[in-house]
Amino acid sequence: MPLNVVFMGTPDFAVPSLAExxxxxxxxxxxYTQPPRKSGRGQKLTKSPVHQFAEIxxxxxxxxxxxxxxxxxxxxxxxxxxxxxxxxxxQILPQRALDAPTEGCLNLHGSLLPRWRGAAPIQRAIMAGDAQTGVQIMxxxxxLDTGDVLLSETxxxxxxxxxxxxxDRMAQIGAGMWPRILGAVERGAIRPVPQDGEPTYAHKIDKAEARIDWSRPASALDCHIRGLAPFPGAWCEIDGAxxxxxxxxxxxxxxxxGEVLDEGLLVACGDSALRLTKVQPAGKPVMTTEAFLHGSPVAKGTVLL
Structure with a gap:
């Protein structure tokens, strides 16, 4: 028998789950979704991706x-x-809201709890250099993300x-987990498992973190850059821009x-070096470094800040 479901979500990440x-x-x-927000150059009120899909x-x-x-x-x-x-x-749900549905509220979370509780688990896992993560319904x-785990994928x-x-991968895998967990709810077959281990916290990304510190090792900066791509985007200054x-x-x-070691944007780091392969100048789309250098050459010996 189908369940009566309330869905709460806002970004693109949540749309595959609602669809499934x-x-x-x-x-x-x-x-339930976040109210329309101003976005784009015209600052036009825009409905969330979940709102748009729900209306369709x-x-x-x-x-x-x-x-x-x-x-x-x-x-x-x-x-x-x-x-x-x-x-x-x-949004944070107060206890009365958590208790409103008969079986409570179930949350899809992008980590292997209790590692990376909080707002930015996907970014933090990459930035920390983790080899594995997961998707869990709890x-x-x-x-903050303290509840029992009901279903998990690594x-x-x-x-x-x-x-x-x-x-993107997590969104699709997580969407496919809902039929299994809702089926278990229908059958009364939920098996909660308490979280085990020392928690770590995925604090919201601060824009101040996005600036690249070239004194860090190249391997750490690689993780830092990928964890912040595409938003807010790790950045540096090249010739003042x-x-x-x-x-x-x-x-x-x-x-x-920060020193540029060749004509192809190989940049010295605290340990080893990074070759920049995809960049985005202010006000322009993401482009290959080759395309960027074609219009804005960067001389060997330049120091990026």
């Missing part, structure tokens, strides 16, 4: 500014939902993975940190 839940015949009684599917949508208002939770309780499925919603509880982090590519670096390759080389 609908495709499996569950009755999505309400979609004819699903009822609500966009409360805060779930801490009693009237919002009253509306959630009135739905008499069996379960809430939460994917990158972007029972939401009071506290993923390798490949040497070429960026935050975007890893997020800010340039984002979206991809680089570690190579042999030595020099003053």
């Amino acid at each position: 839940i609908v495709a499996n015949g569950h009755n999505v009684v309400r979609v 599917m004819g699903l009822p949508v609500e966009t409360p500014e805060s779930f801490r208002k009693s009237a919002v939770i009253d509306g959630l309780e009135a739905l008499n939902a069996d379960v809430a499925c939460v994917v990158a919603y972007g 029972q939401m509880a009071k506290g 993923l390798d982090i490949f040497p070429h993975d960026t935050a975007q590519s890893l997020s 800010r340039v984002k670096v979206h991809m680089a390759i570690a190579e042999h080389g030595s020099g003053r940190p």
